[in-house]
Amino acid sequence: MLKLKQKILDLFAEHGHEKSPEAEANLILFNAYRHRYPIIQKYSEILQGTFTDKFPMTAEIEEEAMKMANQRIKGIPLQHITGNQFFFEHDYIVNSHVLIPRPETEILISNVLDVISKKWPKKPFRFAELGLGSGILSTEILAHYKSALGIASEVSPQAIAMARQNLDHILGPGNWEDRFSILEPADLHIGFEIFGDYKPMDLIISNPPYVSVNDEIEAEVLRHEPHGALFPMVGGSDEGGKENPNFFYENFLFNHSKILKPDGIVFFEIPHERADEIEHEFKNAGFKTNLIPDLTGRSRVLMAQK
Numbered sequence: 001m002l003k004l005k006q007k008i009l010d011l012f013a014e015h016g017h018e019k020s021p022e023a024e025a026n027l028i029l030f031n032a033y034r035h036r037y038p039i040i041q042k043y044s045e046i047l048q049g050t051f052t053d054k055f056p057m058t059a060e061i062e063e064e065a066m067k068m069a070n071q072r073i074k075g076i077p078l079q080h081i082t083g084n085q086f087f088f089e090h091d092y093i094v095n096s097h098v099l100i101p102r103p104e105t106e107i108l109i110s111n112v113l114d115v116i117s118k119k120w121p122k123k124p125f126r127f128a129e130l131g132l133g134s135g136i137l138s139t140e141i142l143a144h145y146k147s148a149l150g151i152a153s154e155v156s157p158q159a160i161a162m163a164r165q166n167l168d169h170i171l172g173p174g175n176w177e178d179r180f181s182i183l184e185p186a187d188l189h190i191g192f193e194i195f196g197d198y199k200p201m202d203l204i205i206s207n208p209p210y211v212s213v214n215d216e217i218e219a220e221v222l223r224h225e226p227h228g229a230l231f232p233m234v235g236g237s238d239e240g241g242k243e244n245p246n247f248f249y250e251n252f253l254f255n256h257s258k259i260l261k262p263d264g265i266v267f268f269e270i271p272h273e274r275a276d277e278i279e280h281e282f283k284n285a286g287f288k289t290n291l292i293p294d295l296t297g298r299s300r301v302l303m304a305q306k
């Protein structure tokens with residue numbers, strides 16, 4: 001094992017940092033090495049330890065890696081330290097204004113791309129996304145399908161700036177603006193109705209804020225990730241009302257006839273704790289539904305169509 005990796009693991013052990021120490025040490029090394037040697041692109045090279053002969057370690061690499069490890073033991077999310085997160089097929093830039101892309105969201109996008117490949121393999125299709133965040137979902141669709149035309153809404157101007165950076169970084173500046181636009185709602189109460197001024201969509205996707213104040217949530221997430229990306233902030237205790245973690249699902253059902261084509265398809269990321277309850281609401285509104293599980297068997301994605 002690389003001496004530097006052992007040094008990071010020792011620091012983690014000394015400070016009781018037990019969250020995937022091996023994987024996190026690899027990611028720190030990967031980032032420190034590729035900042036010095038931008039030619040290193042493959043994370044797998046770190047896992048196999050294959051690059052160390054070709055790319056010698058330098059004092060700067062060691063200094064940067066240990067700086068990252070020291071930030072990590074203070075509880076700062078690794079992605080905020082390295083400034084990136086791999087999602088599906090691309091490397092995304094992230095910061096504290098956007099939700100860090102999650103593995104369960106890869107289940108959503110892989111199912112979305114699967115459906116597109118069957119329904120509109122070459123034909124143009126129109127999609128909308130509520131809650132663009134770092135841009136991962138819309139960017140993956142645009143990267144895979146040149147025929148895709150999309151709109152996304154995002155209430156946080158800082159998240160919109162980050163999504164634009166990712167669209168430029170992955171698709172290239174000037175390569176997406178004519179087929180994708182971003183809308184900023186005037187306030188948090190505006191949900192799917194924002195798409196009502198456009199022709200109904202073939203596909204609607206969303207990983208909306210859906211955490212309830214009663215759900216279990218890690219302290220690190222609560223401390224470092226934007227609360228507007230986690231909790232639906234509408235009508236909740238801040239506004240003197242009762243929280244409604246299902247706000248965006250219900251808001252979609254209220255607006256769907258204006259924004260989704262009669263044969264359109266919708267994909268939502270959902271909390272496994274309320275998967276059945278949300279599916280029930282979609283069935284009551286006349287949708288045929290399919291709950292898609294994660295690797296642990298918990299329902300994390302709802303697909304629905306009339």
Ligand SMILES: C[S@@+](CC[C@H](N)C(=O)[O-])C[C@H]1O[C@@H](n2cnc3c(N)ncnc32)[C@H](O)[C@@H]1O
Nearest residue numbers: 131132133153154155156188190207208209229
């Ligand atoms: C759970 S995050 C998802 C981000 C990204 N799509 C992903 O999957 O990682 C939800 C996003 O919805 C945004 N959001 C919250 N309320 C909104 C609203 N009323 N309209 C549009 N976006 C909203 C948040 O700022 C946040 O970026």
